[in-house]
Amino acid sequence: MQGEEFTAAAVGVAEKADTEKKQKNQKEKTAPLPHASVVAPATPAVVAEVSPSPAVVQTKEPVPLKNPKVERITMTLQEIASLQKTLPSEREIASLITKLRQKSFENAHTLFDLYRNYGNPYLDENFLTPGVLACCEAQKPAEGIHIVRDMLNQGRNVDESTLRTLFDACDQASAAVEAIELWELMVAAGMKVEKADLNRFLDICYRQEYVDGAVKVLKELRLVRSISVHTYMHWLLRASIVWRSDAFFDILMEMRLSGVEPEISSLTSLESGRKDRALTVMEGVRAVGLDPCFSMSSVFSSMQSSVYQNGPNYLALSKKDIKAAKAKFGDLTPINLDWPVTPIPQVLETQAAGLILQQETFRRLKRTQVNHIDGLLQMLPITANMTLNLRKQLLRMSLLVNTHRVRRDKKKITEEYDSGRSLIELSNVHNYPPVSLMRVILRNKGKSQLEIKNALSNPMDRLSKRDQRELRRATEYDSIHKSDPFIGSPTYNADSLERAIEHFLKAKGIRLKTQEELCADQITKHGRRVISPDILLLDPVVINGVPIRWIDAKNYYGAHIVSKRLISTQLANYVKEWGPGAIVFGMGYSDMFSLPGVICLDTTPFPKTRKETAKVRVKSFLQSCRNVFRWKRHLGSDLTQQYPGINDDAPKDKEHRRNPQYRTEAPGLNQVKMLARQTVRLVRAGAQRRTVSSLVNKESHVAADQKLFTTVKRPTYIKRESDKPLLAIMLGGTALGFLQIIRGEVCMATGTGKKE
Structure with a gap:
């Protein structure tokens, strides 16, 4: 009931509002218009009888446009036309330009351009062609091409001999960009471009490494002759260096149309060992969503290994290389080591x-x-x-x-x-x-x-x-300045990874030298650090059937799609000096990662728990103590290659290194002696800082009959008889230190403490 009453009330209000609106409109219609008394009397009868007359629209005459800008332009053009009449004739201008070219080409060409652009718009080929030839003589093909383009746009004729002369000028100046522009003008002039011309265009682009021009020439040259795969490989390399993925794709398409596209290992296939065409691999990478620029280097290196049987992605070691590396071991018995790996697909x-x-x-x-x-x-499997x-x-x-x-x-x-x-x-x-x-x-x-x-x-x-x-x-x-957050804590850092490799190898009874020991030896012998991998193996070792001489640790992921140029030079120097080696990636590596002379390893065989780690370290220490008393001959760590800046001023030391018995010395004993000598140097240096007058650091104060205890690039001190007991004390302290280390490692391995 309440709803019906509300509806009825609303209808009543609406009807009342409509009635008031109608009354208001009627009053507005009957109201007199403004100024109506002047025109006619305001009587309703007269208004009803008189019919309204049609309105008359008054036409206005057009007003002339007065724009000062238009007038200014008109006056300027009139002045130019009047000034053009005062210029000398075309023949006189031509003779003046010819005389001026003998003195200065720049001034003559400036006058030539001004006259043909503003002086006389009706110049024919007889006046313009000598200007093009003059540009060719002055080795200015860009200016000549500009004149030829204007001639063709204005409907002038350009003969073939002029275009040929301009082509020769581009060839002599190695102007690749101008040569490609001239090619377009030749086609516009109706000139037939032959195979020899295309070869010249490609040669000019090759000299200037002009990738865009080369791609255009290759597309036309493919229709008239076969193109070698080596030509395509060169331009693929240039496109990958300058990160031109569009040009890289175009060249791959041309290789497919020419029938010389090689097959490479797929980057996106789930099938292990599958090979696809290079363009298919690049398209698959783009379909995955990765920027193609990051994969160009990997695709090119795979193509390089397929075409030339070399490159960073080629087989790391061939059978011939393995045989030659084993021959360097001589009559030494190698240690065979199985190193399981789990590469990432x-x-x-x-x-x-x-x-x-x-x-x-x-x-x-x-x-x-x-x-x-x-x-x-x-x-x-990838984390x-x-x-x-x-x-x-x-x-x-x-x-x-x-x-x-x-x-x-x-x-x-x-x-x-x-x-x-x-x-x-x-x-x-x-x-x-x-x-x-x-x-x-x-x-x-x-x-x-x-x-x-x-x-x-x-x-x-x-x-x-x-x-x-x-x-x-x-x-x-910035993720470069501040690294992304990791899941958990990293398993290794750079130092701990090197120590883990060192303990793992020493636990197998393998004698080696670390980077610090190599640097110390090289500074002593040559005056500076020369070349030093993380670990140099003194014993002949064969890992997974490959003879290995050195190992380098990299605490990151060995990616295939990232350029290997950053580490390839460093590892190539190691291969040149010592032969094949291995690189251990702390975070795994791709199954397609490969470098010449290098095998890839990971941390799969390393201990995973603290107890296993303690056992490996105990074995490492015990084997190190055993190696101190091993007199078996090893491969040594001498350098065989020539390096600039090596200081070999000590003839006695050189003769000592040439001695065949040099390599038979116990490496552990040499390390103990070196440690003792370094300690003596530190003690003497401290004494000198305390202004002890008995130790002098100047050769002018040293007696001629006294022996000098010297090293290369180190202070010179006097060797006295008191050094013998000091050396004995240091050797005894070192032995006690070894015993304490053994006791600590055994306690760590067995889980017992000092109180127990």
């Missing part, structure tokens, strides 16, 4: 890289993002930490590649930063880490490297308020 590496780099950015990942990646990779390390390598590779471009555009970047744009915004635009961009900006503002280092380490005192705020935000954003 390449398809997982590629997909993981595509997962974390779908949008290339230097933003530091958050903990939630890392946990999400870890959840996606939970059922796969989240491997993926994060792979991301860091890819971003560092991008940093190295883009450094030259960013330094070239440093003025533009500084202007953008001063205009108000943030470092993070500039980082996304220029594909460069924001903290590194701050270094570039400060460098462009005139600061030295030391000033930049101090400013970044102490920004409160050396940077402005805005720079401090931007640097603080960039530091939290």
Whole structure:
């Protein structure tokens, strides 16, 4: 009932409002118009009888347009036309330009351009062609091409001989860009480009490494003759160096159309050992989501190994190399060692890289993002930490590649930063880490490297308020400056990985030298550090059927799609000096990672628990003590290659090294002697600092009949009879130290303490 009453009331209100509105409209209609008394009397009868007459529209005459800008342009053109009449005739101008060219080509060409552009727009080929030929004689093909283009646009004829002369000028000047422009003008002029011309175009592009022009020439040259695979490989290398993925794809397509495309190992297939064509591999990488620029180097190295049977991805060691390496062992019995490895399939590496780099950015990942990646990779053999390390390598590779471009555009970047744009915004635009961009900006503002280092380490005192705020935000954003959060704690760091390899090998009874020992020996013998891997094996060792002489530790993931140029030179020097070796990756490696003369290993056989680690260390120590008393001949650590700057001033030491019995000395005893000598030097140096007059550090104060206890590049001290008891004391202390170490290792292995 209440609803019906409400509806009835609403209807009544609406009807009342409509009635009031109608009355108001009627009053407005009957009301007199303004100024109606002037026109006619305001009587309703007259208004009803008189019919309204049609309105008359008055036409306006057009007003002439008076624009001062148009008048100014008209007057200027009239002045130009009047001035053109005062110029000399075409023949006189031509003779004047000819005389002027004998003195200065630049002045003559300036007059020539001004006259043909502003002096006489009706010039024919007889006047313009000599200008083109003059540019060719002056080795200025760009100016001649500009004249020819204007002639063709104006409908002038350009004969073939002029174009040929201009082509010769481009060839002599190695002007690749101008040559490709001339090719387009030849086609526009109706000239037939033959096979010899295309070969010349390609040769000019080769001299200037012009990738875009070479791709265009290769597309046309393929239709008239067969192209060697080596030609394509050269331009693929150039495209990969300058990171031109579009040109890389075009050249791969041309290789497929020419029928010379090689088959390489797939980066995305689940089948182990599958091979696909190179273009298919690149398309698969792009389908995964990874930036193709990161995979160009890997695809090219795989193609290099397929075409030339060499390159960084070729077979690490052939049967011939293995046989030659074993021959260097001589009559020494090698130690065979089985080292199980678990490489990561390449398809997982590629997909993981595509997962974390779908949008290339230097933003530091958050903990939630890392946990999400870890959840996606939970059922796969590749871990989240491997993926994060792979991301860091890819971003560092991008940093190295883009450094030259960013330094070239440093003025533009500084202007953008001063205009108000943030470092993070500039980082996304220029594909460069924001903290590194701050270094570039400060460098462009005139600061030295030391000033930049101090400013970044102490920004409160050396940077402005805005720079401090931007640097603080960039530091939290930059994943290069501050690493992404890991899942758990890393298993190894750089030092612990080297120690783990050392203990693992010593526990097997293998004699070796660490990097510190090699550096000390080389400084003593040659005056400086020359070449030193992390571990040099003194005993002949065969790991997984491959003779190994040295081992280098890398505490990161060995990625296949990352360029190997950063470590290939270092490892190649080791191979040249000592022969084949091994590289141990602390976070695993791809099954397609390969370098010539190097085998890849991981940490699979290393102990996983603390108890197993203690047992390995006890075995390592016991074997080290045993090796001290081993007099068996080993391979030694002498250098065989020539290195610049080696100081070999001690003839007695050189004769001692030539002695065949030199390598038969006990290495442990030599280490003890070296440790004792270094301790003596430290004691004597401390005594000298306490101004003890009996020890002098100047050769002018040393008696001629006294023996000198000297080393290369070290202070000279007097050797006295009191050194013998001091040396005996040091040897005794060293022996006691060995006993304490043995006791500590045994207690650690058995789990007993001092109280027990």
